[in-house]
Amino acid sequence: MSISKTAAALAAALVLGFGGAALAADKVPAGPGLGKEAPADLVAKWSISILPDGTGLPAGKGDSRAGATIYVRTCLGCHGTNGSGGTGGRLTGGIGSLTSDNPIKTVNSYWPYATTIFDYIRRAMPITAPQSLTDDEVYALVAYILSVDGIVKITDPLDKDTLPKIQMPNRNGFVSFWPAAPKGF
Numbered sequence: 717m718s719i720s721k722t723a724a725a726l727a728a729a730l731v732l733g734f735g736g737a738a739l740a741a742d743k744v745p746a747g748p749g750l751g752k753e754a755p756a757d758l759v760a761k762w763s764i765s766i767l768p769d770g771t772g773l774p775a776g777k778g779d780s781r782a783g784a785t786i787y788v789r790t791c792l793g794c795h796g797t798n799g800s801g802g803t804g805g806r807l808t809g810g811i812g813s814l815t816s817d818n819p820i821k822t823v824n825s826y827w828p829y830a831t832t833i834f835d836y837i838r839r840a841m842p843i844t845a846p847q848s849l850t851d852d853e854v855y856a857l858v859a860y861i862l863s864v865d866g867i868v869k870i871t872d873p874l875d876k877d878t879l880p881k882i883q884m885p886n887r888n889g890f891v892s893f894w895p896a897a898p899k900g901f
């Protein structure tokens with residue numbers, strides 16, 4: 717047998733042998749026995765994603781006035797007066813600037829969904845103590861940031877029903893390339 721024929725036969729034998737063993741479920745080794753199955757309550761604790769349509773939003777509520785107090789105490793140091801900017805970046809203003817020569821991308825001018833603000837703040841802010849805020853505090857902070865640009869009134873409480881209904885200024889500034897690119901791209 718030539719070398720190449722031997723190699724091919726060996727490869728075929730390996731595939732058959734390995735494939736046969738892999739298909740028999742009762743022959744799959746148990747594994748090294750490391751770790752343990754995560755209980756449902758632990759999985760739920762890590763499962764905090766909010767979808768654009770508001771799926772996953774928790775109970776609770778808050779308005780801009782409550783948010784302003786929390787903002788001054790917890791956020792202002794890094795995001796400036798009324799979210800005008802600092803080491804953490806600018807959160808407010810810039811609406812209508814995106815198509816100009818000097819686009820200012822902020823939460824209020826750029827983000828397409830208000831629900832994402834809730835997800836982001838609850839998950840990651842303040843950056844020094846992520847996930848330390850209550851759900852009421854996060855609703856209040858979202859209301860405060862939006863109210864700076866008049867997207868919600870300072871008296872409007874936000875909750876899981878009202879937050880997804882907010883139309884962000886740049887909601888239609890994004891185009892979807894899935895399942896296909898729109899005409900012209």
Ligand code: HEC
Nearest residue numbers: 790791793794803804805822823836837841842843844857
């Ligand atoms: C110690 C500084 C610090 C504090 C305090 C802080 N942030 Fe931030 N924040 C940051 C930094 C830094 C980023 C940018 C993180 C990145 O891009 O990965 C950020 C990003 C954000 C963003 C996303 C902005 C964008 O356009 O991507 C939001 C919203 C936000 N912070 C809200 C808050 C709120 C609300 C508070 C108060 C509860 C807060 N932050 C407190 C530092 C801070």
